[in-house]
Amino acid sequence: MPDITETFSAGAPRELALKSAPDLLAWTCPAPLRDQPRVVMGHGGGGAMSAELVQHIFAPAFGGEVLAQLGDAATVSLGGARLAFSTDSFVVRPLFFPGGSIGDLAVNGTVNDLAMSGARAAYLSCGFILEEGVELSVVARVAEALGRAARTAGVEVATGDTKVVEAGHGDGIFINTAGIGLIPAGVDLRPQRVVPGDVVIVSGAIGVHGVAIMSVREGLEFGVEIESDCAALGGLVDTMLSVTPDLHVLRDPTRGGLAAALNEIALASGTGVLIQERSVPVPSAVANACAILGLDPMYVANEGKLVAFVPREHAEAVLAAMRAHPLGAEACVIGEVVSEHPGMVVARTGLGGTRVVDLPIGEQLPRIC
Amino acid sequence: MPDITETFSAGAPRELALKSAPDLLAWTCPAPLRDQPRVVMGHGGGGAMSAELVQHIFAPAFGGEVLAQLGDAATVSLGGARLAFSTDSFVVRPLFFPGGSIGDLAVNGTVNDLAMSGARAAYLSCGFILEEGVELSVVARVAEALGRAARTAGVEVATGDTKVVEAGHGDGIFINTAGIGLIPAGVDLRPQRVVPGDVVIVSGAIGVHGVAIMSVREGLEFGVEIESDCAALGGLVDTMLSVTPDLHVLRDPTRGGLAAALNEIALASGTGVLIQERSVPVPSAVANACAILGLDPMYVANEGKLVAFVPREHAEAVLAAMRAHPLGAEACVIGEVVSEHPGMVVARTGLGGTRVVDLPIGEQLPRIC
Numbered sequence: 001m002p003d004i005t006e007t008f009s010a011g012a013p014r015e016l017a018l019k020s021a022p023d024l025l026a027w028t029c030p031a032p033l034r035d036q037p038r039v040v041m042g043h044g045g046g047g048a049m050s051a052e053l054v055q056h057i058f059a060p061a062f063g064g065e066v067l068a069q070l071g072d073a074a075t076v077s078l079g080g081a082r083l084a085f086s087t088d089s090f091v092v093r094p095l096f097f098p099g100g101s102i103g104d105l106a107v108n109g110t111v112n113d114l115a116m117s118g119a120r121a122a123y124l125s126c127g128f129i130l131e132e133g134v135e136l137s138v139v140a141r142v143a144e145a146l147g148r149a150a151r152t153a154g155v156e157v158a159t160g161d162t163k164v165v166e167a168g169h170g171d172g173i174f175i176n177t178a179g180i181g182l183i184p185a186g187v188d189l190r191p192q193r194v195v196p197g198d199v200v201i202v203s204g205a206i207g208v209h210g211v212a213i214m215s216v217r218e219g220l221e222f223g224v225e226i227e228s229d230c231a232a233l234g235g236l237v238d239t240m241l242s243v244t245p246d247l248h249v250l251r252d253p254t255r256g257g258l259a260a261a262l263n264e265i266a267l268a269s270g271t272g273v274l275i276q277e278r279s280v281p282v283p284s285a286v287a288n289a290c291a292i293l294g295l296d297p298m299y300v301a302n303e304g305k306l307v308a309f310v311p312r313e314h315a316e317a318v319l320a321a322m323r324a325h326p327l328g329a330e331a332c333v334i335g336e337v338v339s340e341h342p343g344m345v346v347a348r349t350g351l352g353g354t355r356v357v358d359l360p361i362g363e364q365l366p367r368i369c
Numbered sequence: 370m371p372d373i374t375e376t377f378s379a380g381a382p383r384e385l386a387l388k389s390a391p392d393l394l395a396w397t398c399p400a401p402l403r404d405q406p407r408v409v410m411g412h413g414g415g416g417a418m419s420a421e422l423v424q425h426i427f428a429p430a431f432g433g434e435v436l437a438q439l440g441d442a443a444t445v446s447l448g449g450a451r452l453a454f455s456t457d458s459f460v461v462r463p464l465f466f467p468g469g470s471i472g473d474l475a476v477n478g479t480v481n482d483l484a485m486s487g488a489r490a491a492y493l494s495c496g497f498i499l500e501e502g503v504e505l506s507v508v509a510r511v512a513e514a515l516g517r518a519a520r521t522a523g524v525e526v527a528t529g530d531t532k533v534v535e536a537g538h539g540d541g542i543f544i545n546t547a548g549i550g551l552i553p554a555g556v557d558l559r560p561q562r563v564v565p566g567d568v569v570i571v572s573g574a575i576g577v578h579g580v581a582i583m584s585v586r587e588g589l590e591f592g593v594e595i596e597s598d599c600a601a602l603g604g605l606v607d608t609m610l611s612v613t614p615d616l617h618v619l620r621d622p623t624r625g626g627l628a629a630a631l632n633e634i635a636l637a638s639g640t641g642v643l644i645q646e647r648s649v650p651v652p653s654a655v656a657n658a659c660a661i662l663g664l665d666p667m668y669v670a671n672e673g674k675l676v677a678f679v680p681r682e683h684a685e686a687v688l689a690a691m692r693a694h695p696l697g698a699e700a701c702v703i704g705e706v707v708s709e710h711p712g713m714v715v716a717r718t719g720l721g722g723t724r725v726v727d728l729p730i731g732e733q734l735p736r737i738c
Binding site: 039129 | 406407408409410411412413414419422423426427430431432433435436442443445447448449450451452454455456457458459460491492494495496497498499500501502503504505506508509512513515516519520525526527528529530531532533534535537538539540543545547549550551735736
């Protein structure tokens with residue numbers, strides 16, 4: 001087994017000294033076997049194994065045309081209103097981490113899924129599954145964080161439910177939120193609208209949420225604290241749509257990271273995505289932590305970032321509007337849509353070569369949200 | 370410790386012979402202590418402890434006027450449409466039971482919550498939390514049951530999410546569903562509309578779901594199989610509303626049973642509820658199982674029944690319409706609303722006396738849904 005401390009001493013920057021030894025034996029393999037009869041961690045990773053589960057088990061069982069859209073949120077019509085409807089369960093470990101908590105994630109995760117279809121989240125549902133024995137003061141802290149995040153995002157918790165399972169049959173607190181919001185007239189965000197020439201923009205630095213969680217888990221603590229970027233993106237999206245409602249697609253690169261988000265769009269649109277690797281904003285603290293841990297920042301989860309596919313003629317104006325918003329101050333162009341290699345994401349490396357950016361199989365860091 | 374087999378031999382009917390000995394030591398006390406710093410099973414029971422959790426932790430943290438309605442579903446307005454919005458998590462053990470599965474419950478539980486506000490469920494979200502190691506064939510069977518139940522109920526699964534937790538940190542499969550549906554014009558179902566003189570109707574036999582679950586759990590198996598009444602009530606509610614949109618309140622007596630549902634309505638309406646105990650339909654198999662187990666059928670969970678508070682002038686017509694529907698064939702009047710004992714539920718016993726039917730503290734049978 002490699003000695004991580006030694007690896008660090010050999011070259012990693014001073015501030016990344018590990019405060020404590022990692023418990024490598026406690027790590028879980030995300031995808032030990034692909035064709036196996038049981039659920040493995042990778043099925044929850046937002047990559048190819050998750051997609052297989054949906055494709056082979058859930059979609060055939062549930063049927064329905066709306067589910068087949070497979071976006072971050074479903075678009076449905078009810079009483080003449082065009083609504084976005086989305087759900088996410090949150091099983092993050094630990095419950096509190098630098099820059100946020102499971103309560104913040106439970107709000108922002110669902111609010112952002114709705115925002116990716118252009119909808120401003122209006123109402124959330126909130127289902128708690130509590131493990132017998134968890135301290136009520138912890139439940140209260142999580143609930144307060146959730147309520148605060150909801151007020152910040154301008155969304156109302158309208159309905160809820162609480163279940164309790166016996167000690168040893170849960171893990172402290174699991175939360176599910178579902179959300180509904182109104183999609184503005186003229187907004188039609190979906191990968192099928194992506195065409196060669198579209199400009200690919202990210203709203204800021206990637207990999208921050210995943211590394212923040214990792215930094216406080218499994219005995220890993222770095223000398224420098226990396227805070228999660230967990231935030232609600234409804235306001236940023238409103239700003240972008242005020243420039244033009246004609247954005248093509250938005251995606252928040254959560255589980256599976258930027259690589260999974262770009263691959264999903266390339267596949268669903270049947271176009272190629274070409275990324276300039278050195279344009280992808282990776283903070284040095286994230287890059288260094290990833291180097292030590294053997295992770296690729298392109299695959300690390302985010303929770304306060306979005307990637308936008310914008311028609312070329314609007315790209316400059318949209319980018320300027322994003323940069324004027326606090327959550328888009330570091331927005332930048334990272335690539336473009338091409339007609340070559342349809343369904344694939346290719347990165348031009350710093351040395352001028354190219355590499356394929358695959359859809360991840362499982363998840364590098366399980367239980368990241 | 371009492372010998373249950375002996376108790377049976379002393380008088381219970383032949384068909385209730387226990388096929389196997391119950392493991393009494395494995396039972397969980399629903400509410401060991403009321404003022405304690407940790408979550409206990411009773412917090413998930415739908416009784417007084419659940420209400421305290423909502424009142425003291427969730428409601429203050431989340432704020433908001435909609436949540437304060439505290440109905441089975443929230444009523445919200447979006448894009449000019451009046452919507453019902455509700456969520457439930459399902460942690461039932463075992464996953465499959467006579468008459469249904471966690472997949473059926475996940476659909477019918479949320480569909481019924483929406484129906485109780487008069488809305489026909491239109492779209493469901495579905496979040497799975499899977500435990501590492503659970504067989505994919507089990508996940509597939511649950512998904513199929515869920516899909517079938519959705520088609521039966523006429524609701525579409527529009528969006529979903531899957532998370533995986535490590536073995537030993539979950540319990541096979543937990544499911545959360547949230548649902549949205551349109552509330553028809555003129556329908557305004559809420560306890561505040563209940564007035565003395567209203568007639569209380571139940572749609573059929575009570576206690577069946579809870580006893581069905583119990584019969585296959587904890588080593589308890591009765592000689593006679595009792596099947597869960599799990600069903601979607603949207604069609605029955607439509608039938609009732611076609612007689613008159615002026616029903617006052619509907620409730621599905623799930624966790625905490627009929628007693629909890631009646632108490633919630635009495636409390637919220639500030640009226641008294643007077644029940645004729647012998648009018649409450651309890652099948653003999655349920656009554657006998659409850660007698661053996663020391664349970665009160667009034668507190669046992671249902672999942673395919675509703676209780677309606679109907680203005681006296683419409684009661685006869687509504688009852689007739691219910692009886693003409695397959696899910697209301699055994700509907701009957703069980704009592705009325707009175708101005709005496711406001712906020713309390715009182716039952717007139719077979720002997721002519723009265724007893725108070727309290728709000729349960731916790732839950733007699735944990736993880737019933």
